[in-house]
Structure formats: structure tokens, C-alpha cells
Amino acid sequence: MNAPTLIADQGRTLGQNHPDSPLAISGLTVSYGEKPVLFSVDFVVPKGAMVAIVGPNGAGKSTLIKAALGIVPRIAGEVTVFGVPYEKARHRIAYVPQRASVDWDFPATVRDVVLMGLYREIGFLRFAGRRHREKALACLERVGMAAFADRQIGQLSGGQQQRVFLARALAQEADLYVMDEPFAGVDAATERAIIAVLKELNRAGKTIVCVHHDLATVPEYFDHVLLVNVRKIADGPVATTFTSQNLQATYGGRLAAAHVEEVAVVREAAGEGR
Amino acid sequence: MGADFVVLSLVPIAIGILVSVSCALLGNFLVLRRQSLIGDAVSHVVLPGIVGAFVLTGTVAAGAMLLGAGIAAVVAVLIIEVVRRVGRVEPGAAMGVVFTTLFAAGVLLLEQSDTSTVHLDVEHALYGNLESLIWLAGGAGWPALLDAEALAALPPQLPRLALVTLAVVVFLLVFWKELVIGTFDATFAESIGARPGLVGFALIVMVAVAAVAAFDAVGSIIVIAMFICPPAAARLMTDRLVPQLAWSVLFAVVSAVAGYVLAGYGPLWLGASYSVSAAGMIATVSGLILALACLAGPRRFGSRTAARRRARQSQSSMSNSLQV
Numbered sequence: 001m002n003a004p005t006l007i008a009d010q011g012r013t014l015g016q017n018h019p020d021s022p023l024a025i026s027g028l029t030v031s032y033g034e035k036p037v038l039f040s041v042d043f044v045v046p047k048g049a050m051v052a053i054v055g056p057n058g059a060g061k062s063t064l065i066k067a068a069l070g071i072v073p074r075i076a077g078e079v080t081v082f083g084v085p086y087e088k089a090r091h092r093i094a095y096v097p098q099r100a101s102v103d104w105d106f107p108a109t110v111r112d113v114v115l116m117g118l119y120r121e122i123g124f125l126r127f128a129g130r131r132h133r134e135k136a137l138a139c140l141e142r143v144g145m146a147a148f149a150d151r152q153i154g155q156l157s158g159g160q161q162q163r164v165f166l167a168r169a170l171a172q173e174a175d176l177y178v179m180d181e182p183f184a185g186v187d188a189a190t191e192r193a194i195i196a197v198l199k200e201l202n203r204a205g206k207t208i209v210c211v212h213h214d215l216a217t218v219p220e221y222f223d224h225v226l227l228v229n230v231r232k233i234a235d236g237p238v239a240t241t242f243t244s245q246n247l248q249a250t251y252g253g254r255l256a257a258a259h260v261e262e263v264a265v266v267r268e269a270a271g272e273g274r
Numbered sequence: 275m276g277a278d279f280v281v282l283s284l285v286p287i288a289i290g291i292l293v294s295v296s297c298a299l300l301g302n303f304l305v306l307r308r309q310s311l312i313g314d315a316v317s318h319v320v321l322p323g324i325v326g327a328f329v330l331t332g333t334v335a336a337g338a339m340l341l342g343a344g345i346a347a348v349v350a351v352l353i354i355e356v357v358r359r360v361g362r363v364e365p366g367a368a369m370g371v372v373f374t375t376l377f378a379a380g381v382l383l384l385e386q387s388d389t390s391t392v393h394l395d396v397e398h399a400l401y402g403n404l405e406s407l408i409w410l411a412g413g414a415g416w417p418a419l420l421d422a423e424a425l426a427a428l429p430p431q432l433p434r435l436a437l438v439t440l441a442v443v444v445f446l447l448v449f450w451k452e453l454v455i456g457t458f459d460a461t462f463a464e465s466i467g468a469r470p471g472l473v474g475f476a477l478i479v480m481v482a483v484a485a486v487a488a489f490d491a492v493g494s495i496i497v498i499a500m501f502i503c504p505p506a507a508a509r510l511m512t513d514r515l516v517p518q519l520a521w522s523v524l525f526a527v528v529s530a531v532a533g534y535v536l537a538g539y540g541p542l543w544l545g546a547s548y549s550v551s552a553a554g555m556i557a558t559v560s561g562l563i564l565a566l567a568c569l570a571g572p573r574r575f576g577s578r579t580a581a582r583r584r585a586r587q588s589q590s591s592m593s594n595s596l597q598v
Binding site (some may be wrong): 125168 | 306448513
């Protein structure tokens with residue numbers, strides 16, 4: 001993209017326009033080859049929101065959060081975290097990658113993995129002390145995994161591994177939690193445990209952003225949604241944005257019309273319940 | 275074990291141990307990162323590096339050789355990265371292509387250049403000259419270890435390799451957290467600012483340093499074996515990283531000592547009148563240790579699947595007890 005996308009309206013920078021937003025993205029464009037994976041996405045996460053990023057496979061959902069956190073390079077666009085570049089706000093962000101992105105045969109215990117979340121707290125040239133190990137255990141307690149602290153991570157089920165990742169994010173004591181498919185391939189008990197912890201964090205004023213694949217649970221779990229398919233289709237409160245029309249625009253032919261209706265019904269039912 | 279041992283065997287054994295330990299320590303991370311071949315690649319491209327240095331400078335001085343080898347190692351790592359990205363092939367294939375091509379180029383260069391007057395040939399490159407690193411000033415036996423004059427006459431490879439081993443230990447201690455996090459979960463490491471790309475490159479540079487320093491004394495056979503065999507065997511002994519490093523060091527030391535002794539005396543015990551290459555025997559012993567670990571190590575294939583099955587069973591009971 002060209003220079004004007006780097007400067008937001010009225011000559012002010014993105015950070016000045018959204019000093020309180022936990023994550024503000026402007027003109028984000030990412031490309032792995034010649035074809036862009038994401039094209040000029042603008043998205044401002046409101047403080048204290050619980051956001052689902054939704055879209056078909058290959059829509060660039062994971063890439064969106066990786067590019068926002070500087071994990072993959074962007075070819076254009078600006079990102080601020082709490083009004084400043086993410087490099088200056090790393091201590092306020094906890095990122096949870098997809099569970100399948102790591103080798104769970106790695107020689108580490110559950111506690112070792114959670115201690116990785118204390119990397120910045122422990123500091124350069126220092127090793128984890130007793131205080132850090134106790135803190136890691138407390139985080140495992142919150143996700144119901146304390147009894148597994150000394151287990152090798154390869155011995156865990158998929159759901160248990162996902163909880164360990166969540167415990168590592170809790171150890172980071174962040175203000176913004178960015179999670180890539182936290183509910184993918186987990187058992188029902190784990191899904192309930194994870195959403196309970198996320199809602200608790202959200203009540204404590206933390207902002208949550210999840211790449212999410214299960215359309216049926218979007219209205220129940222989240223209050224804000226970003227629909228993306230290379231470009232942004234729509235974003236806003238679930239109640240007004242998560243409509244069958246927007247879903248159809250996001251998924252195109254890939255989502256059967258019947259499925260859209262079904263999700264919409266779920267949405268209305270959830271809306272009545274509140 | 276008197277003066278003869280100190281003169282003839284002490285230094286080769288010490289050098290064998292230092293090379294084996296420094297390579298094995300780094301090898302743990304190469305094995306976990308599925309980059310074991312990097313050690314192989316780097317130790318092969320040392321050959322064109324030193325031949326190139328000889329052609330340019332006309333000497334076989336240690337400084338020029340080490341510099342040439344070091345430059346070649348870094349250049350090879352960069353070429354591997356280019357081949358991987360441009361050719362869109364898996365890293366193993368890129369390494370295989372680059373190091374065989376560069377090694378072959380080194381052999382051609384060696385044959386074309388006038389190296390007949392100096393001790394520089396392919397056998398030397400592969401097997402080194404461990405047995406020739408004798409300590410003539412150690413004729414007084416063990417007391418020579420306290421004699422400053424005798425110590426000054428030690429083969430220069432020994433202090434050089436001691437320094438490299440120390441550097442490897444310091445590197446691992448200083449960047450321990452970054453290495454562990456970056457190896458296990460590079461995307462997370464990037465998100466917390468643990469610089470996994472930079473630390474990964476530093477690891478490869480340390481591998482090149484260890485390989486180049488070892489090359490002159492022991493050749494590339496030991497180096498290649500030690501980057502892979504002790505760590506891979508250690509991986510089969512434990513599920514924890516620190517114990518794994520400890521096992522790899524133990525296996526490296528056992529390989530070096532047993533390999534040297536077997537090469538020197540093994541054939542005599544069998545009635546033969548010659549000895550065999552110490553470097554070759556050390557590498558062979560490390561391979562035998564790996565084979566034993568595969569057959570009898572606690573984490574060998576069959577036991578791993580059994581452990582997983584047990585874990586899956588206990589998991590269902592845990593899910594039920596969880597309060598949500």
C-alpha cells in the first residue's frame with residue numbers, strides 16, 4: 001500500500017486516534033507470495049471487548065493476529081496496542097498460538113511450559129525461582145491442571161494441552177489476550193473450562209480476541225465480532241453484525257444457505273435468553 | 275599408566291572429550307529443532323573453506339585455516355536458507371544439496387591446488403590427526419601437569435578446544451530461556467520478544483565455531499557423529515531437557531574415552547599388530563550407544579506409545595472431576 005495508509009485521518013497517527021484501544025489495526029496487508037493473504041484490513045478492538053475473528057479457512061484469520069503482533073511481517077499497515085507500537089506494549093499482551101503449531105513431544109513438563117509465560121518477569125540472565133514455580137502452579141490451578149504440573153506435555157490430551165497454553169497466557173498477566181483457535185479439537189469439559197476462565201478475565205476488565213471457527217457458539221461466547229475473508233467484511237457488536245447477510249458475504253458459496261439460517265436461529269435464541 | 279600415557283594418550287583423550295562434549299551440548303538443540311543435518315553440513319563445508327584459505331594465503335597457519343572455515347560455514351548456512359526459500363524445498367533437502375556440492379567443490383579445489391608440500395588431504399579432513407597430537411614435553415609423567423614450561427608446549431589445539439567448550443557452556447547458560455522457548459514455540463517466543471530468529475542464528479554460528487575448531491584436531495567424522503548420536507541417544511533416556519543434556523555429555527565422554535582406547539588397543543587384544551583410526555572408532559562407539567538406547571532406552575518406541583495410552587485413560591477420569 002502507499003504512504004497515506006500509514007497516517008490516519010486529520011494528520012493524527014493511529015495511536016493518537018485510538019489511545020485506549022487494546023488493538024487498533026489500519027490498512028493491514030500481508031502477503032506470503034504474490035497473492036495477498038490479507039488486504040487493507042482496518043479493525044479497532046474496543047477496550048474490555050470479547051472479540052471473535054470469524055471467516056472461512058484460508059481467510060487470513062491467524063495471519064491477521066500474527067501480523068498484528070509482529071510475528072509475521074506486514075507489507076503495509078499500522079498497528080497499535082494501547083495506543084503505542086506493539087514492541088512497547090509486549091508486557092500487556094498474551095498470545096496463545098494454535099495448539100498444533102508446536103511439537104508436544106518436546107522434553108518439558110507442564111510447569112516448564114507455564115514458566116515460559118513468566119519470561120519477561122524472570123528477566124535476562126536469570127532462572128525461574130521458587131516464587132515463579134508457585135505462580136505457575138497457581139495459573140495451572142485456574143485451568144484445573146495443577147495435578148499435572150510435573151507431567152511430560154506429550155502425555156496430555158489435546159484439551160489438556162490447550163489448558164496448559166491458557167495457563168501460560170494467565171502467567172503473563174496481560175491486559176490483552178490474543179488466542180488462535182483456543183477451542184479447536186478440545187473436549188466439551190475443556191471448552192467449558194476455557195470459556196469460564198475467559199469470561200472471568202473479561203469481567204476483570206481484560207480484552208479477549210479469539211480466532212474462532214464454531215459459528216454456533218459466537219453469540220454465546222463473544223460480544224464483538226470481526227468477519228474477515230482476505231478483506232474485512234464487517235465488524236461490530238455481535239447483536240448487530242453477526243447477521244446471516246454478513247455471514248453469507250464472508251463465506252460465499254462455501255457456507256450452505258441452510259447453515260447460515262441455522263446459525264442465525266441460534267443467534268436469535270441466544271439473544272432471547274439474555 | 276605412567277609417562278608413556280601422559281606423552282601419547284592424555285592430550286588426544288582430552289581433546290576427544292572436549293570436542294565430543296561441545297558438539298553434543300549444541301547437538302541437543304539441533305536434534306530438538308530438527309536441524310541435525312546442519313552439523314553435518316557445516317562440518318563438510320569446512321573443507322572448501324580451509325582449501326580456499328590455503329589457496330589465497332599459501333600457508334596452513336591455524337588462524338587462516340580457522341577463518342576460512344568459519345567464513346565457509348556462515349556462507350553455507352546462508353546458501354541453505356536461500357535454496358530453501360527460493361527452491362521451496364524442505365530444509366533437509368536444501369542442506370543435503372548445499373553441503374555435498376560444497377564438499378565436492380572442496381575436493382576438486384584440493385586436487386587442483388598445489389598442496390603436495392603441506393599436510394592437507396581428504397583423509398585428514400575426514401579423520402583428523404588425533405593420534406599425532408602427542409605431548410613430548412610431558413615426558414616427566416603426571417608431574418608435568420604442574421610444570422609451566424611443559425604446559426606451554428601442549429599442542430595448541432587443546433587450549434583452543436577448551437576455550438570453545440567453555441564458550442558453548444556460557445552460550446547455553448546465557449541464552450537458556452531464549453533457546454528453550456524459541457525451540458519449543460517460535461511464534462510465542464516472537465510474541466514475547468525472545469528473538470527466536472536471532473537466537474536460532476546464534477546457535478548455528480556456535481555450531482560452526484565448534485565444528486571448525488574441532489575439525490583441525492579430529493576431522494569431520496567425530497564432529498558429525500557428536501552433533502547427532504549423543505543427543506539422539508539422550509533423547510531416548512529422559513523426558514526432561516536438563517537431564518537430556520546431562521545424558522548427552524555422559525555419552526559423549528564415554529564415546530571419546532572408549533573410542534580412543536578401543537582404537538589403540540582393541541586390535542592388539544584381537545591379535546592384530548596395528549591400531550585403527552581413533553576418530554573413526556569414537557564415532558562408531560557413539561553410534562553403538564545410540565543403537566543401545568534405541569533398543570533399551572526408557573523412551574524407546576514401544577514404551578512411548580504405551581505411556582500415551584495410559585495418559586489418555588487417566589484423562590477421562592480427570593475430565594469428569596473438573597468443576598466448571
